[in-house]
Amino acid sequence: MKSLTVQDINAIINGDIVGQANLEITGLEHIQKANQHQATFIGNRKYAAMWNDSNAALAIVNDTISLEPGENRVLIKVKNADLAMAKLLDAFTPEPPHFESDIHPTAVIDASAKLGEGTKVGAGCYIGKDVVIGNGVVLYPNVTILDDTTIGDHTTVWSGTVIRERSVIGSYCIFHTNVSIGADGFGYRPSDDGRGLVKIPHIGNVVIGNGVEIGANTCVDRAKFSSTIIGDGCKIDNLVQIAHNCVLGRSCIMAGSSGLAGSVTLGDGVVIGGSASIKDHTTIHSGATIGAGSGVMNDVPAGKTVLGYPATDSREMLKQWVALRKLAR
Structure with a gap:
């Protein structure tokens, strides 16, 4: 079990200590569940009232919140408790799953594949023809990397993920369990005789930048x-669909169960809420936000927030919802 003193913790988050400082902290927990050896976080005033009844030994608190530590407890006041929490969670992260050997004997690796220094390959992995993998890459058990794919340094790929042929993956990426990269796009047209559907071949690939994280069971089609x-620094949640020919700029966020139809373009820093749906051939310009559950049918200007189905300016949509509630009364 990891243990840090209050001083150790403050060295990480660089705040101001208020109260007793000679405590050992063994973990992090919600304010209502924490015990006398754990730290918690208060980044919102509505949680401040819970501090008196909490058993936590330490609270990381926004410096805008007025609070006293109490007997045998301590506060560390910081500018942003959420960011401080992220740093501490990293410090308390348990060790990753153990590899008995760098390359498990049951892994199947084509003779033409090239693996960088320090790369680890788990049980049951398959690495195909002419694959190039950088330094320090970790492939957990049962990952499949098909022919002519390249993966940059220090990327982590969790079990069950399939990266199809010709994909280009950057450095410092994280792909969680059962991600699908580079499957066929969804494209069909009615046959000439009108009696069936003709499959449209997809012969392109997927290119993913550096520092991209993709959640479990998400699909990115070629x-x-x-x-x-997928541009540098994008963060994609679980159960997200990114269709063929989509282009995401830098540092976009897509929350769970959202989806992009074919040939959608996102600028830099676009945020898409959970379960939002984006029509094909739509452009969402840099800095725009799409509210959860929205359906976007048209281009969205830079910096705009849209909401609803079909999505429109968030302020206008909120006015419509208020008017509907008044009509219902």
Whole structure:
């Protein structure tokens, strides 16, 4: 079990200590569940009232919140408790799953594949022809990397993920369990005789930048031609669909169960809420926000927040909802 003193913790988050400082902290927990050896976080005034009844030994608190530590307890006041929490969670993160050997004997690796220094390959992995993997990459058990794919340094790929042929993956990425990269896009047209559907081949690939994190069971389809592109620093939640020929700029966020139809373009820093749906061939410009559950049918200007189905300016949509409630009365 990891243990840090209050001084150790403050060295990480660089706040101001208020109260007793000679305590040992063994973990982090919600304010209502924490015990006398754990730390908690108060980043919102509505949780401040819970401090008196909490058993936590330490609270990391926004410096805008007025609070006293109490007997045998301590506060560390910081500018942003959420960011401080992220740093401490990293410090208390348990060790990752153990590899008995760097390359498990049951892994199947084509003779033409190239693996960088310090790369680890778990049981049951398959690495195909002419795959190039950088330094310090970790492939957990039962990962499949198909032919002509390249993966940059220090990328982590969790079990069950399949990265299809010709994909280009950057450095410092994280793909969680059962991610699908580079499957066929969804494209069909009615046959000439009108009696069936003709499958449209997708011969492009997927290109993913550096520092991208993709959640469990998310799918990124390859392009019809050219590339489906995920820009540097994008963070994609679980159960997200990114269709063929989509292009995401830098540092976009997509929350769970949201989806992009084919050939959607996102600028830099776009935020898409959970379960939002984006129509094909739509452009959402840099800094725009799409509210959860929204359906976007048209382009969204830079910096705009839209909401609803079909999505419109958030302020206008909120006015409509208020008017509907008044009509219901």
